[in-house]
Amino acid sequence: MRIIGGKYRSRLLKEFAGEDVRPTSDRAREALFNILALKINGARVLDLFSGSGALGIESLSRGAKEVVFNDYSKDSVALIKSNLATLKIPLSNEARVSNYDFSICLDREQGQFDLIFIDPPYKFDYGVTALEKIAKNDLLSDKGVAVYERDRAFEGEIVGLEKYDERRYGKAVFTFFRKQRKE
Numbered sequence: 001m002r003i004i005g006g007k008y009r010s011r012l013l014k015e016f017a018g019e020d021v022r023p024t025s026d027r028a029r030e031a032l033f034n035i036l037a038l039k040i041n042g043a044r045v046l047d048l049f050s051g052s053g054a055l056g057i058e059s060l061s062r063g064a065k066e067v068v069f070n071d072y073s074k075d076s077v078a079l080i081k082s083n084l085a086t087l088k089i090p091l092s093n094e095a096r097v098s099n100y101d102f103s104i105c106l107d108r109e110q111g112q113f114d115l116i117f118i119d120p121p122y123k124f125d126y127g128v129t130a131l132e133k134i135a136k137n138d139l140l141s142d143k144g145v146a147v148y149e150r151d152r153a154f155e156g157e158i159v160g161l162e163k164y165d166e167r168r169y170g171k172a173v174f175t176f177f178r179k180q181r182k183e
Contacts, residue, residue: 001013001026001052001054003054003057003058004026004033004058005033006058006060006061006062007061011087013052013053013054013057013086014079014082014083015052015054015079016052024054025169025172028169028172031169032147032169033058035165035167035174039114039115039143039145040059040115041062041063041064042063042065043063043066043114044064044115045064045066045113045117046068046113046116046117047059047068047069047070048116048117048118049102049118049120050077051071052076052079052083053069053079053080053083053084055117055119056069056095056117060094066095067094067095068097069095069098070099070100070102070105072099077097077098080097102126102129102130103130103133109137109139112139112140112141112144113139113144114141114144114145116134116145116147117149118146118148118149119148127148128156131146131148131158132158132159134146134161135159135161136160143178145176145177145178147174147175147176147177148174149172149173149174150173151171153173154166158177160179160180161178161179162177162179162180162181163176164177
């Protein structure tokens with residue numbers, strides 16, 4: 001797995017062996033960041049189910065001012081810290097790593113995010129609960145985007161958020177949400 005663009009472009013990231021943790025493919029990540037290109041520079045980002053940290057690190061590489069990495073797995077947190085250290089990104093206000101259940105993380109975070117990545121294990125439907133909590137806690141900035149990655153199209157509604165786009169790249173389906181527009 002490699003960084004696709006920005007100042008860390010082409011640098012390799014460590015990833016988990018085996019099939020238990022499914023990182024977003026390089027091809028899908030490149031397409032996603034092409035879509036989000038104008039939203040990243042100077043953004044405050046939450047990588048909610050971080051895994052290896054690839055989405056958050058890609059954001060930092062492309063000019064995000066702050067990324068909060070969160071994962072419930074201690075192994076994931078260790079891998080994220082290792083990947084940050086390899087790239088000489090210090091743990092600071094720019095890159096913060098937390099080890100909470102996603103729901104606790106969303107309750108603890110203060111302020112709003114310009115970009116929120118929601119990439120839970122496909123076999124669980126944590127993303128819907130995360131989106132509901134993001135809306136309830138007003139964690140998305142007015143022009144912010146929440147991206148929910150899963151293996152199928154999104155059906156249904158999230159009170160306070162509106163789905164405005166959806167794209168499939170291989171097995172990954174990215175669904176894009178923003179704050180619900182006032183009529």
